[in-house]
Amino acid sequence: MTWVIEVTGLTKRYGGQAVVDGISFHVDQGEIFGILGPNGAGKTTAVECMEGLRRRDAGQVRILGLDPKTDGHRLHQRIGVQLQQAQLQDRLKVREALELYASFYPHPADWRELLERWGLAAKAGTKFGKLSGGQKQRLFIALALVGNPEVVFLDELTSGLDPGARRATWDLIAQVRNSGVTVVLVSHFMDEVEELCDRVAILERGRIAALDTPAGLVDSAGAQYRVRFRPLAPLDEQSLGALPGITAVSRRGEQVTVTGTGDFAAAVTAELARRQIVAADLRIEGRSLDSAYVALTGRSMDT
């Protein structure tokens, strides 16, 4: 099995301090691979070593079989990159930017179609300096895709986008992946990673604290969460306490609350079904990557 991305022991130091400290992972073709972590965890540095923008101090990196350190030029023809902080020339028009970047690649995508898809058609003649933050962001994504890349690196994909545009962007990125492109997504948004990524590496102080599917991370974190429902038939709720993973069962009025870890919600609903009890107002609370992240790293993302 050859991987599209192979990273082994990647290390980058600044002033003797390892900002990226021996991380290893690989990414399969057509995956959306997330790199999640707080500010300063080394996410951007790690990705920039992979893109060939920075030179690693130790370890191995192969992207599409190419070493970004020695084969950057050939690699850059086959990858697309959206950088976190990189502006364009203020007086460059949207259309010109896409046309220009398309000319850099041997087999570019149709930039007119990208304009349409990323909602920039009406802004084709607008200068970069006159675009809103969200429009700039969508242009950056379109520029990352204009070379018909096999691998796309997206660093803080949806920063500056409003909630509606974020959703739309997620849909479009899922489409990009469905066309066979491998996507590396750097993010500090839980919802984004949970929605989009097939697998996630949680980076903390330059090291991988956990690496799994979003669901796997939630399971392995062992974070407690609650299932609430209103049984429409008489239920001896304490009998549910014997199911695996459940730590507490309580009732307030008609509402039953079951607390536990792991995938106990499925056991609860299966048990209710077996007893032919309909559960109304069923809600699962706290089972998210967010709480898993806190459980895995011992701190919340915002700090």
Place this chain on the structure above:
Amino acid sequence: MTGFSRLALTEAKLFLREKAALLGVFGLPVALVIGFGLIPGFSDPQKSLSGQIGTEYIAGLGIAIVLASLGLTGVPMVIGQYRERGVLRRLGVTAVRPLTLLTADLTVWAASALISVAMVVAVVRLAFHVPVPRAAGWFILAVVLGIASLFAVGMLAAAVAPNARGSAGIGWLLFFPNMFLAGIYFPTEDMSATMRQAGNFTPLGSALHAVRDSWMGIDPRPEYLGIMAAWALIAGALAARFFRWEQA
């Protein structure tokens, strides 16, 4: 089209959208020669200007101003901004090198300077019957070396400056003494020997001397050409050595 020609074309377009730059590079020198050319008697040889025709002298001045403002203010300002805003970084992850953008920009600006020089020569010839530079070969060499030396100094300013403001600031700091010592504000004929000597060592001073001499049909002194070549090589090499592609 290759990355270079596409970039050069794009940067040329962007340059044409900068109204202030256009005015400075093309409008100002032409306005200068027309304004002075209309002064009665100015198209005669002037004793105070080593016998040079007044309008011809002003034409040389206009050319020097174009070279200085492009090289010492335009180059560091734009390059500094491109670095600070991440334009260079972004190109660093494409199949085109950021160096290609710098080369494209320098090419566009050098071409603009040459067009501006040609315009000045044409205007004084057609409007005021000032002869075209009599030592044409030396004149072209003087202009080319002037461009090379001043652009190299501008690139060095951009290379060592910490950010875009610093880059533009260093450029302006170099601009005014160069203009002063080169004799833009008052002719070197009126300067003390020491000042004149100092001016000869500036790239702009040598450029103006070489342009004036070759226009009058005198072979420019080799030291003028040598000083410009030295600035071009030394500043250019230092700029290449110390240039940072991204904001620290």
